[in-house]
Amino acid sequence: MGIWSLKRRTILIVDDFPEMRSTLRSMLIPWQPECIDTARNGDEAIERLQRRRYDIILCDFNLGAGKNGQQVLEEARHRNLLPFSSAFILVSAETSAQMVMGAVEQQPDGYISKPVTKVTLQVRLKKFVKKQDELRDITRAMDRKQYPRAVELIDAYLEANNRYRFELYKLKSDLLIRAGEHEQAQNLCEAVLAGRELPWARFDLGRIAFVRQDYDRAAGIFEKLLTGNPAFIAAYDWLARTRERQGDTALAQQVLMEGVARSPQSLLRQRALAALADRNDDLETTEAARRKAIRIGKDSILREPGDYAALARVLLKRGSPREALKVTQAINPEFDHSPVAQLEAAAVGSRVHQALGDERACAEALDEALRLAERQPELVSAEVGMSLARSCLAQDRPEDANRIIRQVICNHDDDEAILADVSRLYREAGSGEAIEELIETTRREIVSINNEGVRLLKEGEIEASIELFGRAARSMPRNPVINLNAAQSLIRRMRESGPDRPSLALALRYIQAAGDSETHRQRHNRLLSTCRELAAALPAERHDEEAPA
Amino acid sequence: MSDDTCKPDFNIILANSVHDMKNSVGMLLAALDEIESRCEPDGCESRDQFSRLRHEGRRLGANLVQMLTLYRVSHSTWTPNISEHEVDEVLEECLLDNESMLALKGIGIDMSCEEGLSGFFDHELVAGLIGSVINNAYKYARRQVRIGARRQDGYLALWVEDDGDGFPPAMLHDGRRQATDIDFRSGSTGLGLYFAATIAALHRHEERQGYITTDNDGIDGGGRFTLYLP
Numbered sequence: 019m020g021i022w023s024l025k026r027r028t029i030l031i032v033d034d035f036p037e038m039r040s041t042l043r044s045m046l047i048p049w050q051p052e053c054i055d056t057a058r059n060g061d062e063a064i065e066r067l068q069r070r071r072y073d074i075i076l077c078d079f080n081l082g083a084g085k086n087g088q089q090v091l092e093e094a095r096h097r098n099l100l101p102f103s104s105a106f107i108l109v110s111a112e113t114s115a116q117m118v119m120g121a122v123e124q125q126p127d128g129y130i131s132k133p134v135t136k137v138t139l140q141v142r143l144k145k146f147v148k149k150q151d152e153l154r155d156i157t158r159a160m161d162r163k164q165y166p167r168a169v170e171l172i173d174a175y176l177e178a179n180n181r182y183r184f185e186l187y188k189l190k191s192d193l194l195i196r197a198g199e200h201e202q203a204q205n206l207c208e209a210v211l212a213g214r215e216l217p218w219a220r221f222d223l224g225r226i227a228f229v230r231q232d233y234d235r236a237a238g239i240f241e242k243l244l245t246g247n248p249a250f251i252a253a254y255d256w257l258a259r260t261r262e263r264q265g266d267t268a269l270a271q272q273v274l275m276e277g278v279a280r281s282p283q284s285l286l287r288q289r290a291l292a293a294l295a296d297r298n299d300d301l302e303t304t305e306a307a308r309r310k311a312i313r314i315g316k317d318s319i320l321r322e323p324g325d326y327a328a329l330a331r332v333l334l335k336r337g338s339p340r341e342a343l344k345v346t347q348a349i350n351p352e353f354d355h356s357p358v359a360q361l362e363a364a365a366v367g368s369r370v371h372q373a374l375g376d377e378r379a380c381a382e383a384l385d386e387a388l389r390l391a392e393r394q395p396e397l398v399s400a401e402v403g404m405s406l407a408r409s410c411l412a413q414d415r416p417e418d419a420n421r422i423i424r425q426v427i428c429n430h431d432d433d434e435a436i437l438a439d440v441s442r443l444y445r446e447a448g449s450g451e452a453i454e455e456l457i458e459t460t461r462r463e464i465v466s467i468n469n470e471g472v473r474l475l476k477e478g479e480i481e482a483s484i485e486l487f488g489r490a491a492r493s494m495p496r497n498p499v500i501n502l503n504a505a506q507s508l509i510r511r512m513r514e515s516g517p518d519r520p521s522l523a524l525a526l527r528y529i530q531a532a533g534d535s536e537t538h539r540q541r542h543n544r545l546l547s548t549c550r551e552l553a554a555a556l557p558a559e560r561h562d563e564e565a566p567a
Numbered sequence: 568m569s570d571d572t573c574k575p576d577f578n579i580i581l582a583n584s585v586h587d588m589k590n591s592v593g594m595l596l597a598a599l600d601e602i603e604s605r606c607e608p609d610g611c612e613s614r615d616q617f618s619r620l621r622h623e624g625r626r627l628g629a630n631l632v633q634m635l636t637l638y639r640v641s642h643s644t645w646t647p648n649i650s651e652h653e654v655d656e657v658l659e660e661c662l663l664d665n666e667s668m669l670a671l672k673g674i675g676i677d678m679s680c681e682e683g684l685s686g687f688f689d690h691e692l693v694a695g696l697i698g699s700v701i702n703n704a705y706k707y708a709r710r711q712v713r714i715g716a717r718r719q720d721g722y723l724a725l726w727v728e729d730d731g732d733g734f735p736p737a738m739l740h741d742g743r744r745q746a747t748d749i750d751f752r753s754g755s756t757g758l759g760l761y762f763a764a765t766i767a768a769l770h771r772h773e774e775r776q777g778y779i780t781t782d783n784d785g786i787d788g789g790g791r792f793t794l795y796l797p
Binding site: 041111131132133135136137138140141142145180181183184185214215216247248249250 | 586590593594596597600646649650651653656659660663664683685687691772773
């Protein structure tokens with residue numbers, strides 16, 4: 019076995035059984051790790067991860083009540099507590115194939131199946147440690163979000179070594195897709211597939227076709243993938259998304275239901291199914307999926323007040339206002355009266371009270387919701403906005419409805435699915451014509467702001483352009499193009515008169531607010547890397563601002 | 568909902584029980600390790616029994632895993648998790664895992680595999696299969712078991728051989744010529760081969776499929792099992 023140790027490595031053991039924790043600890047001690055910390059449950063694990071960085075995390079899948087191991091992983095990644103250079107290893111009695119295929123997006127760095135023997139542990143850890151050391155430069159670049167640099171390092175590594183070849187191809191493909199380099203990613207996947215039919219490469223080709231909005235091609239790829247690998251769950255999610263873009267929501271729902279049947283324990287998948295079923299007026303499925311999403315999400319970082327509000331809405335549609343009221347009343351306590359929770363509860367509350375015939379409570383809730391929406395327009399998601407507008411229309415307050423809906427259109431002017439939902443909402447309220455006009459004028463306004471700002475920029479009126487886009491971004495805080503243009507005008511000024519921290523921070527905030535939709539991915543990434551260059555040119559005072567989230 | 572949902576599905580009950588039993592066997596083996604670690608290496612009278620217990624426990628565990636895997640394959644609820652692996656690492660794990668059990672019976676184990684050899688396969692399935700073949704060799708080997716791997720005619724060949732009396736004629740099998748027509752009425756050993764052939768066949772690449780062979784070209788004419796993966 020040669021000389022091998024865990025010297026200088028920090029290890030976290032997560033298991034709900036004290037015997038298991040001490041068994042693992044005693045197995046590890048002879049290899050002299052720098053430290054071994056333990057956690058009894060998911061919350062403790064997250065706490066530990068917040069406090070320090072671990073090289074290796076051995077986490078049991080089943081952690082008793084509360085989060086399971088997969089949810090710990092999701093939360094840790096979501097909150098940026100897990101650098102790429104760490105190895106998160108899930109310990110489970112299931113076979114890895116079942117676990118790998120069931121996961122949505124987040125996969126651990128490895129699995130160890132139970133029972134864990136000293137030999138298995140040694141062999142696996144040795145492997146992870148060796149890999150950690152060999153790929154350290156690459157993971158470090160990834161931790162700093164220097165994706166193009168990470169790709170260069172992967173290429174250099176592959177030129178000199180033969181190990182981890184396909185794993186690195188997979189990583190590179192993922193990085194290229196993230197960076198919007200679709201052409202290169204496609205060439206890579208095709209080259210891999212010419213040698214061997216690997217599901218991930220086929221899957222990445224499908225994702226690339228999807229982001230290029232070539233939906234027919236994407237659907238074909240995902241279908242073929244699923245024929246050969248019916249347990250490749252993520253492909254159902256993407257095929258459903260593709261079918262939805264093609265406008266076939268019925269088929270999209272059918273596909274997603276297959277995925278849910280195979281792997282039901284995913285909050286995001288249940289949420290997506292509920293939204294689709296709702297569009298298809300399949301209220302039974304909507305309600306069941308909403309309930310499951312809430313149950314699965316109980317201990318998850320991914321849960322949202324909107325899950326409860328949406329359940330209340332479908333209960334109303336199904337004629338159960340009393341039950342809807344109960345769900346609505348749970349929102350604020352469940353989410354500690356967060357601003358979003360207050361808004362969601364007030365918005366759906368007004369409709370629940372209306373259904374129960376309580377006019378006064380209905381009006382009060384609606385007023386409160388409108389006040390909250392006005393004060394914090396960035397909280398108004400499409401769902402909340404539409405729910406509010408529906409209440410306003412029902413309360414015969416068309417002007418309030420228009421104001422809210424205008425906000426929704428401003429934030430989603432290039433999202434056809436949302437605009438279709440908005441139109442349907444107004445048609446059902448008998449104002450079909452009004453909405454078409456509202457959408458049209460709003461879109462024209464946005465186009466003219468963008469044109470005007472870009473013209474100013476071209477003519478060198480940089481300050482005026484910053485001012486114009488800044489104002490626009492305040493009034494439509496989620497609009498991608500406006501936000502990206504606002505960032506662009508700031509970057510232009512820094513290019514000409516040198517970077518400064520406040521402008522850089524503001525530009526990064528705009529880029530983040532623009533969201534991460536595939537349509538603007540390339541521009542998004544370009545602006546981000548320009549910001550990084552500008553940050554590098556700053557006087558070296560602090561370096562913690564160089565890594566935008 | 569139809570009436571069928573009220574009737575228990577025996578297959579599912581069986582699969583769940585097997586899963587449960589498999590975990591129990593794992594716990595038993597872990598407890599056995601712990602008891603053994605408390606015994607003095609040379610002064611323990613129960614050494615032989617520990618070795619036997621471990622062998623039988625692993626056999627039981629491996630059989631349960633086989634049943635579970637065959638169940639999942641036959642219900643197509645499952646596809647292998649195929650990715651690239653370093654073969655020497657996988658074999659080393661199998662070797663280390665069985666070394667002490669074999670040593671207690673005075674059997675040595677070594678491996679021959681060039682470094683850097685890699686292949687595409689489901690790690691758990693293949694490691695589990697090699698492990699259970701080694702466990703089987705425990706019964707027949709006199710002094711030595713050898714595991715190894717090499718490239719052969721575009722396949723990755725992984726083998727386990729021993730210096731025992733070799734396979735009886737009824738168990739000699741050439742997967743290149745015979746398909747999976749293994750007769751497993753003759754007892755659990757037949758089931759083992761059937762399982763091995765099924766695992767092999769789950770590995771496909773282009774038009775080729777994995778297969779197994781058994782022959783008596785092992786150490787000094789002992790048994791040799793070879794798994795060929797495309």
